[in-house]
Every structure is written in C-alpha cells, then in structure tokens.
Amino acid sequence: MAAGDSALREGSRLSEEADALFELAESMKAKSRNYLAAASSEAGLAPALRALAELGWHVLEDRLWPNSRRANLDFVLVGPGGLLVVDAKSWAEVRVHDGGIYRGQESCEDDLDNVDRLIDALTEGLEHIGLTSAAITVVWAFSQRSIDASVRAVKLVGARDLVEWIARLPRRFTDAQAESVSAALAEICPAIESEPPLRLPLARHRGRSATVDTQEVLPGIDDLVRALLDAELTEPIESWMTFLHPDQVRLTRTHWNGPARVRGPAGTGKTVVGLHRATHHALRSPHPIIFTTLVRTLPQVFAELARIVSEPASHNIHFVGVHQLASECLQKVGEHAGIDSAKVNTAFALAWSRSDLKNSSSIGNRSPAYWQEEIDYVIKGRGLTEFEQYRDLQRIGRKTPLRLGDRERMWDLFVAYQEQLRLRGTYDFNDLILRAHETVRRFPSLFQFSGVVVDEVQDLNLISLRFLDTLAGDGPNRLLLLGDSRQSVYPGGFTLSEAGINVTGRAHVLRENYRNTAQILAAAAALVVEDAVLDIEGTLEDRLEGTSSRVGGKPTVATGPDSQALASMAIDSMIAARACGASWGNMAALTRTTREARQFTTLLRHRGIPVVPLADYAGVTTEAVKVGTIKRAKGLEFSRVYLPAIRHDLPRHTDESDSSYDERNSLYRREIYVAMTRARDHLWAGYIDETITLGKVARGTMQR
Structure with a gap:
C-alpha cells in the first residue's frame, strides 16, 4: 500500500458521508x-x-x-x-x-x-x-x-x-x-398519541414560527x-340512502369475480343494493356504469335518487331503459333506430288474418294477443331462427300446450309476420335488440363500460339479457342482476343457463322486507303464495319467502259493482286521508291499463285534486297524486297506494281451456301482488263484484 492511501480512502469516505448527510438534511428541511x-x-x-x-x-x-x-x-x-x-x-x-x-x-x-x-x-x-x-x-x-x-x-x-x-x-x-x-x-x-420531539445535538431550528390568521x-x-x-x-x-342492514352494506362492496345476482321478494331492498353498488363503483371506474331496466320511465327516477345518494357518482352512471340503450348503440354507428308501432301492429294483424292457427280446434286460446306474445317472448325473445329449435322447446311460463301441428302453424305465423315487417321496411323491438347486440359484438371498442346493473331482470327476454351481458364484458364486478321471478308481469321466461350466465357462488338472497307493513305483505302474499314459479336460476320455487317487522293497519278492502263506482269510493278515501293530514304527494293510484289510468286522472282533476302521471314522474317529490299503470310502477314505492278496480279472478273467455285460463290468471295475480307491494304504509283495494249489480236487478224484479 502506497503512502497516503489509507488517509485518502478515509477522507473520501467522510466526504461521501457528509454529502449524504447534507442531502438528508435538505430533504428533512423540505x-x-x-x-x-x-x-x-x-x-x-x-x-x-x-x-x-x-x-x-x-x-x-x-x-x-x-x-x-x-x-x-x-x-x-x-x-x-x-x-x-x-x-x-x-x-x-x-x-x-x-x-x-x-x-x-x-x-x-x-x-x-x-x-x-x-x-x-x-x-x-x-x-x-x-x-x-x-x-x-x-x-x-x-x-x-x-x-x-x-x-x-x-x-x-x-x-x-x-x-x-x-x-x-x-x-x-x-x-x-x-x-x-x-x-x-x-x-x-x-x-394519535403525541410523540416527544426528536433532539439532535447539532440541530437547532432558526426559522420563524408559523403564524395563523384564523379569520x-x-x-x-x-x-x-x-x-x-x-x-x-x-x-x-x-x-335508506345512508343506512342499510349490515348484510346489504356488505353486498354493496363485495368483490365478485364474475356475474352476480341479488334476489328476494318485494320490498327486500334489491334495487337499493344495486343503486349503492353502482355509486360505489362509479367513483372508482374510468368508464360509466350502466343501470338499466325494462320500464322506460324508471331510469329517470333512479337517476334522481342516485344524485341524492352521491352526486359525484351519479355523473358516472348511465341510467337508461333497455330499448333506449339498444337505440343508442345503433345510433353510435350511424344506423336507424326508430320503431314504427303502427306498422308493426299492421304487420302482425295481416299475418294473423291469413294464419291457420286461429282455426285450430286443439288450442285453448284463440286470442291473437296471446300468439303475438308467443312471437315476442318465446320465438323472437329467445332468438330462435329454425323451426327445430321451437319444435322441442320447453316454453317456460306458458301453460297452453301446443301439439306438433300447432307448433308448425305457429312457426308459419312467425314467418308470415317477419315477411310483413320486411315488406313495410320496418322492425319490432326484438329486432332492435338483436341488431344492437350484433353491433356491440362487431365494434366492442366503441362501447366502453365498467359494468352493468340490471334491475327487474325477470321482466327481460332472453335476447335482451344476452345483449346486456355482452355490453358488460368479462371480468370481475361487471354484471349484476337484480330481480324476483314472482314479480314477473310478462309472459314467457328463460333461465340464466340459456343465456350462458353462471352466478354459482355469487347469488345472494334478501329475505327481510323493509318496505311494507306485515299486514300489507300478508294481503299481497295471499295472492301468489300457492303459485309455484320457475326461477331464472332454474329452480322451482314453491313457497314465498320474506318477512316484515313493520306493523300497521289492515288494508282497506272495498267492493263495488263496477270500476266507476270503485273509482268514486277511492277518491273519497283519498280526500278523507288528506283531511287527516296525509299529503297528495304520498299517494299513488295504480291501474292495469293506460286507458283506466287516464279515466281515473280525469275524475281526480274533476274533483280538484292535483295529479302527475307516472309517465312524467322523475322521482322529484311534488304535491300531487301519482297515477299510472302497475307495470309503470314497478321498482317504485309510495306511502299510500289505491287500486281502484281489481278482481279476485279474471273473467273466463268463451271456449278457453283450463290451462290457458290458469296462465292468464296466474300472471294477473302476480301483477296485483306487485301493485300491492308498492304500498309502504296504507293500501286501499277496490274489488269489482258484479253480483252486487245482479242482486240489485233481482231485488227490483221481485219488487215489481
């Protein structure tokens, strides 16, 4: 070792340490x-x-x-x-x-x-x-x-x-x-517990102490x-926008590595869980979350609710009806997306007028509407393209049996209907879904979403669910299905396996009803408790789940000879409730048809009662009675619900088979079940009893 080498090395070492300490000091000062x-x-x-x-x-x-x-x-x-x-x-x-x-x-x-x-x-x-x-x-x-x-x-x-x-x-x-x-x-x-200050022998803070102007x-x-x-x-x-049951809170944050489903009877909070989950992920997602349902007026209500729950999150959620979503997908690639309902109805009417099916003696239902539903929900709703697919199909939700010959005649009606659509240069809502689905598959990069939440999934048809599944894409937390098969108010049905969707290990059931009182729930459940339904997961549900710990008064049940008499009684009850402090804005009147809703609206206005049609309701509270169809009320709730004209059983058609009647009546009972479970606190049910009128006629005859 040459002279001075050790001193050089030591000097270099000390210099490097000094530089490091200086850098550390500067860093600590910063x-x-x-x-x-x-x-x-x-x-x-x-x-x-x-x-x-x-x-x-x-x-x-x-x-x-x-x-x-x-x-x-x-x-x-x-x-x-x-x-x-x-x-x-x-x-x-x-x-x-x-x-x-x-x-x-x-x-x-x-x-x-x-x-x-x-x-x-x-x-x-x-x-x-x-x-x-x-x-x-x-x-x-x-x-x-x-x-x-x-x-x-x-x-x-x-x-x-x-x-x-x-x-x-x-x-x-x-x-x-x-x-x-x-x-x-x-x-x-x-x-945080206070820590003693670090003391260094050669360190002293010489800067000015921080001063604060609290003003x-x-x-x-x-x-x-x-x-x-x-x-x-x-x-x-x-x-509910702030507090949920701990089990529900857990579902809003659970990580699912594939499609998931939350089901449960009416009032158990499925939609609430979906909204909170959507807002939770919307704040963390680079692309929008889709929140969709079949009822086209519900998305604007959900959008308003989400804004209140979390305004920042609501800006990254696209609330949209299924058919509107399909239209938007087509418009994005420059394709026409309008539906001409008049042309569609004409196309079916002409096809039906030339069909051999209406003359078949083996079918128990000759109503053209039933067979139009067969096309919409069973054939086109499932995306069938060959007769062989229809010939062996289990028609879920349809009780009217079809022999081979009748299935052949039904398929001929479908083919004739398609030809009439083509001749008129138009298409129906199922074609809209099919075209949108194909567009999404062809141009996936145009449709960037972080997930899809589907409310009331049981009301969709099979092709609509496949379309939404494709939009959601593969990956964790991409698709959430919310629904209850007992609340299906449309004919037909499907299973998730047919859609290629597997929710095994990611399916959750809610059982506690948070909306209805026990008395309202019991009245509604009595309508459907004996009806077995095939759930979309493929299991047969033969009992009605769900309980409520809320207690209230018994539902009011009125009877009258016709809808006009019952409407007058319902309005009298509304006025009496108003006189006792109830708000018009907490009341809703629900009917089966749009025509009945319009008639009831006219009667309310004639008596000076403010009204807002459900078609115009956007979730903003107003001092007016909501009036609309039961189907439009799906997913909503009101403090007081009035059903001004319902029946215990539907009238039977001439020559109608038992199976066909059972199918119509079962669907009707589910619809009334949905209507009743919209009521949180008070339910008024008006039943048409034609025997009252017959009794009056009989008494009048005897008096003469």
Missing part, C-alpha cells in the same frame, strides 16, 4: 417546511371546524386510519350532513383536468387511490351499524386556493368556503344517528346564516 405548512393549514381550520359543534357536528382531530399505526386523518366530522374526512392542504398549485387532480404537473392519482382505500376501510369498520359509503365524503380544504370541484370521491374546496359548504349539505343524520356514528368512529379511529378560514356571518336556512328548507335524505 419535509419540515411541508409539515409546518400543513400544521399551519390545520391550525387555521381547527377553530372554524370546532365552531361547527354549535350546529350539531362532532369534530374529531388528529385520528388514525382504521387499522393503521401511522396514517393520520386531520379532521373527522360527523353531523347533519354525514361523515366528512377533512384533509388540510397548503398547496399553492392545484388544478382539475380530465377527471384527475394535479399539483402543478404532478398527478394525484395515488392520492385518489388512497382515498378509495380510506373510504373502504371506514365503511368496513362501520359496517356493523349499517353506514353506507355514500354517507362518507373526503374533503381537501385548500388554504391558498379558492376552488369548488369534485373528482371521484373527493370534494375540493377553499378553506374559507369550507364551513359554508358544510352548512349547506343536505341532512343525512339525525342527532341520535350522528352520536352513534361518532362513537363508532372514535373506536376505529383512535386519537382567513371563517365565513361571513351572513353567508353562514343563508347556508343554514337553505339546508333547513331541504327535505331530509331518506334513511
């Missing part, structure tokens, strides 16, 4: 500045947030994440507007661009992912009290910026505007609920008063 700025921001917010205690808010400061030893939460607030996690930010540069947040040029995607994990941890920790993720909002409060934006699950707001923004939040919690949530939060988010974050008193008045005038958010 972190120190960040922490001091954060501390200044937090200290500035603290007085304003503590003042919210006067408005019923519980303010928890410096708390740990659930199940964490180090990650901290600046402020956790629980009060009338829900659960808020407030993170103080001192960033000088922040911007929102293309659905993301940027600090200068740096993306905050990792921070947003952390927010998702935080909300998941809080929801899991509070699952036992039923709090949904929709009630949790993460707020970034910027001390150096005035900003008002939402990105995914994060609300961005200037610190000075924070208190006023909080005061304007719609009411989610009662005082008791806020107290309960706050106590549960204190358990899962313990206070910078306090709003003007006039603004705060206006915010409080605005919040006070808003209707409280319904409880």
Whole structure:
C-alpha cells in the first residue's frame, strides 16, 4: 500500500458521508417546511371546524386510519350532513383536468387511490351499524386556493368556503344517528398519541414560527346564516340512502369475480343494493356504469335518487331503459333506430288474418294477443331462427300446450309476420335488440363500460339479457342482476343457463322486507303464495319467502259493482286521508291499463285534486297524486297506494281451456301482488263484484 492511501480512502469516505448527510438534511428541511405548512393549514381550520359543534357536528382531530399505526386523518366530522374526512392542504398549485387532480404537473392519482382505500376501510369498520359509503365524503380544504370541484370521491374546496359548504349539505343524520356514528368512529379511529420531539445535538431550528390568521378560514356571518336556512328548507335524505342492514352494506362492496345476482321478494331492498353498488363503483371506474331496466320511465327516477345518494357518482352512471340503450348503440354507428308501432301492429294483424292457427280446434286460446306474445317472448325473445329449435322447446311460463301441428302453424305465423315487417321496411323491438347486440359484438371498442346493473331482470327476454351481458364484458364486478321471478308481469321466461350466465357462488338472497307493513305483505302474499314459479336460476320455487317487522293497519278492502263506482269510493278515501293530514304527494293510484289510468286522472282533476302521471314522474317529490299503470310502477314505492278496480279472478273467455285460463290468471295475480307491494304504509283495494249489480236487478224484479 502506497503512502497516503489509507488517509485518502478515509477522507473520501467522510466526504461521501457528509454529502449524504447534507442531502438528508435538505430533504428533512423540505419535509419540515411541508409539515409546518400543513400544521399551519390545520391550525387555521381547527377553530372554524370546532365552531361547527354549535350546529350539531362532532369534530374529531388528529385520528388514525382504521387499522393503521401511522396514517393520520386531520379532521373527522360527523353531523347533519354525514361523515366528512377533512384533509388540510397548503398547496399553492392545484388544478382539475380530465377527471384527475394535479399539483402543478404532478398527478394525484395515488392520492385518489388512497382515498378509495380510506373510504373502504371506514365503511368496513362501520359496517356493523349499517353506514353506507355514500354517507362518507373526503374533503381537501385548500388554504391558498379558492376552488369548488369534485373528482371521484373527493370534494375540493377553499378553506374559507369550507364551513359554508358544510352548512349547506343536505341532512343525512339525525342527532341520535350522528352520536352513534361518532362513537363508532372514535373506536376505529383512535386519537394519535403525541410523540416527544426528536433532539439532535447539532440541530437547532432558526426559522420563524408559523403564524395563523384564523379569520382567513371563517365565513361571513351572513353567508353562514343563508347556508343554514337553505339546508333547513331541504327535505331530509331518506334513511335508506345512508343506512342499510349490515348484510346489504356488505353486498354493496363485495368483490365478485364474475356475474352476480341479488334476489328476494318485494320490498327486500334489491334495487337499493344495486343503486349503492353502482355509486360505489362509479367513483372508482374510468368508464360509466350502466343501470338499466325494462320500464322506460324508471331510469329517470333512479337517476334522481342516485344524485341524492352521491352526486359525484351519479355523473358516472348511465341510467337508461333497455330499448333506449339498444337505440343508442345503433345510433353510435350511424344506423336507424326508430320503431314504427303502427306498422308493426299492421304487420302482425295481416299475418294473423291469413294464419291457420286461429282455426285450430286443439288450442285453448284463440286470442291473437296471446300468439303475438308467443312471437315476442318465446320465438323472437329467445332468438330462435329454425323451426327445430321451437319444435322441442320447453316454453317456460306458458301453460297452453301446443301439439306438433300447432307448433308448425305457429312457426308459419312467425314467418308470415317477419315477411310483413320486411315488406313495410320496418322492425319490432326484438329486432332492435338483436341488431344492437350484433353491433356491440362487431365494434366492442366503441362501447366502453365498467359494468352493468340490471334491475327487474325477470321482466327481460332472453335476447335482451344476452345483449346486456355482452355490453358488460368479462371480468370481475361487471354484471349484476337484480330481480324476483314472482314479480314477473310478462309472459314467457328463460333461465340464466340459456343465456350462458353462471352466478354459482355469487347469488345472494334478501329475505327481510323493509318496505311494507306485515299486514300489507300478508294481503299481497295471499295472492301468489300457492303459485309455484320457475326461477331464472332454474329452480322451482314453491313457497314465498320474506318477512316484515313493520306493523300497521289492515288494508282497506272495498267492493263495488263496477270500476266507476270503485273509482268514486277511492277518491273519497283519498280526500278523507288528506283531511287527516296525509299529503297528495304520498299517494299513488295504480291501474292495469293506460286507458283506466287516464279515466281515473280525469275524475281526480274533476274533483280538484292535483295529479302527475307516472309517465312524467322523475322521482322529484311534488304535491300531487301519482297515477299510472302497475307495470309503470314497478321498482317504485309510495306511502299510500289505491287500486281502484281489481278482481279476485279474471273473467273466463268463451271456449278457453283450463290451462290457458290458469296462465292468464296466474300472471294477473302476480301483477296485483306487485301493485300491492308498492304500498309502504296504507293500501286501499277496490274489488269489482258484479253480483252486487245482479242482486240489485233481482231485488227490483221481485219488487215489481
């Protein structure tokens, strides 16, 4: 070793260590500045947030994440507007661009992912009290910026505007609920214990101490008063939008590695679970979530409900009817998507007029509507293209037996109908679905969605479900089916296996009815309790599940000679309820046909009662009675429901077979079951009893 080598090596080593220590010191100084700025921001917010205690808010400061030893939460607030996690930010540069947040040029995607994990941890920790993720909002409060934006699950707001923004939040919690949530939060988010400062022998902080102007974050008193008045005038958010049963909360967050299904009787919260699950995933998904159902007016109602549950999430959910969705798919590739119902009806009428089926002596139903349904739901609804497929088909949901000869004549009617459509240059709703499905398969890159939620799946036909399954695509959490086979109000049926959908291990049953009183549920269940139905999972259900712990009065049952007499009695009952304090806006009258709905609407208006047709109802509460068909009311609920003209059994057609009559009557009973279970608290059922009229005639004859 040459002279001086050891000294050179030692000098080099010390120099490298000095450089490393210098870099460490600079890094620690930078972190120190960040922490001091954060501390200044937090200290500035603290007085304003503590003042919210006067408005019923519980303010928890410096708390740990659930199940964490180090990650901290600046402020956790629980009060009338829900659960808020407030993170103080001192960033000088922040911007929102293309659905993301940027600090200068740096993306905050990792921070947003952390927010998702935080909300998941809080929801899991509070699952036992039923709090949904929709009630949790993460707020970034910027001390150096005035900003008002939402990105995914994060609300961005200037610190000075924070208190006023909080005061304007719609009411989610009662005082008791806020107290309960706050106590549960204190358990899962313990206070951070203070640590002694790190002391280094050669280190001394020489910078200026941080100063805080607390007035910078306090709003003007006039603004705060206006915010409080605005919040006070808003209707409280319904409880189900914030709290669910713990089992339901779990379903809103469960990870499924394939298609899943949630089923259960009426009132068990299937749609509620679907809405919360859609909002949960919409905040985390790069592409929209589709929420769809057959009833075309329901999506606008669901869209309004989702906006109340979580406005940021609602912007990433596409609420749309199945046929409208198919039209949109075709329009996206420049294809015509209109349906000419008049031409479609003419095409079938001409085909039927030339059909041998109407002259067959072996069939028990000669109604042309029945055989048009056979085409819509059994043949085209299943996508059949060859007679051999129809010849051996098990016609699920159809009780009228068809011999081979009748099936051949039925197929001839179908072929003639298709030819009449072609001659008129038109197509029907099933063709619309088939064309849209083919379009999606040909151009998959044009249809980017993060998932599909299907409500009332039992009312779809097979080709519609296949179409939606293709739109959803493969992968976890992509397809969720909600429904109950006993609530099917359309003929025909299918099984999931026919659609190529397997929900084994991902099918869940809800049994507790949260909507109806036990008395209303019992009255409705009596209609269908003896009817066995084939569920879409392929099992025969011979008993009605579902219980209710809610107690109320017995449904009112009235009888009258005809629909006109019963309508008058129903309106008298509405007026009496109104005189006792009931609201017009909490009442709904449901009929079987559009014609009956129009007639009842005319009678209401004649007596000065405000009305809104269900076709125009968008989920916004108005002081008017809702009137519409039972099918349009599917998925909805009302405090008081009036059924002004129903029957215990349908009149029997001349020469109608037992099997055909049983099929019609079974479908009718399911429809009335759906109607009755729309009622939360009060049910008025008016039954037509023609013997009343016959009795009057008989008595009149005797008197003469």
